[in-house]
Amino acid sequence: MLRLHDVSVEYGPHLALAPVSGAFLPGTLTAIVGANGAGKSSLLKAMVGLVPCASGHVDRGGLGPAQVGYLPQQAALDRTFPLSVGDLVGMGDWAHSGWAGAFFPRLRGRIDAALASVGMAGMAGRSIAALSVGQFQRVLFARVCLQDAPVLLLDEPFASVDASTTQVLLDLVLAWGRDGRTVIAVLHDLGMVRAHFSQTLLLAGGPVAWGATADVLPAERMPIAATTPVTPRSAP
Numbered sequence: 001m002l003r004l005h006d007v008s009v010e011y012g013p014h015l016a017l018a019p020v021s022g023a024f025l026p027g028t029l030t031a032i033v034g035a036n037g038a039g040k041s042s043l044l045k046a047m048v049g050l051v052p053c054a055s056g057h058v059d060r061g062g063l064g065p066a067q068v069g070y071l072p073q074q075a076a077l078d079r080t081f082p083l084s085v086g087d088l089v090g091m092g093d094w095a096h097s098g099w100a101g102a103f104f105p106r107l108r109g110r111i112d113a114a115l116a117s118v119g120m121a122g123m124a125g126r127s128i129a130a131l132s133v134g135q136f137q138r139v140l141f142a143r144v145c146l147q148d149a150p151v152l153l154l155d156e157p158f159a160s161v162d163a164s165t166t167q168v169l170l171d172l173v174l175a176w177g178r179d180g181r182t183v184i185a186v187l188h189d190l191g192m193v194r195a196h197f198s199q200t201l202l203l204a205g206g207p208v209a210w211g212a213t214a215d216v217l218p219a220e221r222m223p224i225a226a227t228t229p230v231t232p233r234s235a236p
């Protein structure tokens, strides 16, 4: 089980996320929601070690770094690097192949299968710079597929993609859930959260509520931007 023990994040003097404590239920889909600047991305980054915890720690329950897949926000990535789609997807196998593993022919079959699973069959030779935003997001998902991790952290996985791409990628996320993987996704679409994510962590510069989605996000529209941090409540 992935647990947060008083995890906070600071950038210099700026407190981005006040301490959060709780546990993500294994084999469950959890949404992290909150207004822009609420600290959602900072929490995911702290969970994968991209930013240090200013306080507390993340207990990964014995999982190594390669067993926690991470899909960053697309806006944070540089696509001018001369890399093919197949190379990028193959990097998902870094734990076994190292940084150059993507270029090994033995990965070809798995790369092709991962691309097919996101509707991008036959695109391995394309340059990543030539992809649309939606196509690139599909390729990032294919890279996560190759990593085959039991825990997946997804930062706004459906941002800036159209309805058909969202459906393809959401189906993949739901399949991960059926496989018993633990999925933690930063989302803004509360309808999607209510429909598919059984647990929700609501942030507003710190924890507001954490538990069953039906309790954290009642059916009536919630003014998320107006939420304020309170004492954290752990997931059951």
Ligand SMILES: Nc1ncnc2c1ncn2[C@@H]1O[C@H](COP(=O)(O)OP(=O)(O)OP(=O)(O)O)[C@@H](O)[C@H]1O
Residues within 6 Å of the ligand: 011, 014, 015, 016, 017, 034, 035, 036, 037, 038, 039, 040, 041, 042, 043
């Ligand atoms: N690298 C950074 N340096 C300084 N401040 C940062 C940095 N990254 C984020 N912040 C600040 O930390 C706070 C939380 O940012 P964060 O990106 O975690 O929020 P978020 O909930 O993911 O927002 P969004 O929905 O807009 O992606 C914000 O006030 C932001 O300005």
